[in-house]
Amino acid sequence: MRKHSTLSPSGSHRWLNCTPSARLEQEFNDTESEAAKEGTAAHALCEHKLKKALRMRSRRPVSDYDSDEMEESSDAYVDFIMEQVEAAKQVCKDPIVLIEQHLDFSCYVPDGFGTGDCIIILDEKLHIVDFKYGMGVLVEAEDNPQMKLYALGALELYDALYDINEVSMTIFQPRRENVSTWTIPVTDLRDWAENELKPKAQMAYNGEGEYIPGEWCTFCRAAVRCRARAEEKLKLAQKEFKMPPLLTDAEIEEILSVLPDLTKWANEITVYATDAAANHGKEWSGFKVVEGRSVRKYRDEEEVAEAAQKAGYTDIYRKSLITLTEMQKLMGRQKFEEILGSLIYKPPGKPTLVPATDKRPAMNITNAINEFNEIKEEM
Secondary structure, three states: OOOOOOOOOHHHHHHOOOHHHHHHHHOOOOOOOHHHHHHHHHHHHHOOOOHHHHOOOOOOOOOOOOHHHHHHHHHHHHHHHHHHHHHOOOOOOOOEEEEEEEEEEOOOOOEEEEEEEEEEEEEEEEEEEOOOOOOOOOOOOOHHHHHHHHHHHHHHHHHHHOOOOOEEEEEHHHHHHHHEEEEEEHHHHHHHHHHHHHHHHHHHHOOOOOOOHHHHHHOOOOOHHHHHHHHHHHHHHHOOOOOOOOOHHHHHHHHHHHHHHHHHHHHHHHHHHHHHHOOOOOOOOOOOOOOOOOOOOOOOOOHHHHHHHHHHOOOOOOOOOHHHHHHHHOOOOHHHHHHHHHHHHOOOOOOOOOOOOOOOOOHHHHHHHHHHHHHHHHH
């Protein structure tokens, strides 16, 4: 079983903002979600393909999560890395490329260590690339504490040999079409490590400090039962707003700003309470567990087809084109564009209200609504 750091790099955004959360999390079981398992499988496939591209020995991993999308995402990751390697060769005769490199930054974070997906080292510069297969949360490289921890670990290994002056950090998140890169001078990175990271990491390791809820609560194992978070979320519910037609613009804006996280928190409470009742015998006063709506399914499609055909029913199959991803894999990217490029289009997405900090460009509302409504009418 792979050892996990108490102050993990992936959780650094959380324990740097809410220092006692790291120790609180240890009171909860560390169960790996399906999304996490899928991410692990995607990383293994990326590692294999990158090693093959660099002419290193590797055996292709086998996973229950293999899919066309994972194949396409891992190919895109390898293409990106190889582009960076070629760019590095333009300024450095023999850059070093490290894959799944163990990194130790315990000089700043007690027992701190992690694994860098890909590290490219050239004269006076370090480039770290982190593959993110998840698509639920858009991850940015700018001032990303996880990436900065990896950078510190890499500097501990190679700074003396290469006299590195700056570090570039890239988040490669293909399922969100997100490639985010940020560069920082080594002097600024070490200043952050000494003056902010080191003291907060020590507090977090000791379980000291105040519980401070925020967007960093998202993946905290203790979030669903955290009192500080509950109190913060219930502040909105305690307000006596007027009915919607009488709300002011300012009140609506205030509600919109907190509603996504409030709704998410409420759903997490429901999931936790349901699991406790259904799987652990917990009884909640005023509530009961009932069987939800179910959808009929075939037990065995081959047996169903055989029975139906035997009874004289032959028109039991649909004919449809394979998916776009399967078609592109069948033809190859270049042929796909040559043969079908003009026959493929991407319809506009449904207008969605998001915070102004979202990286996506604002839509032309009038045109977007007209296009969306036209497509609905054609369906």
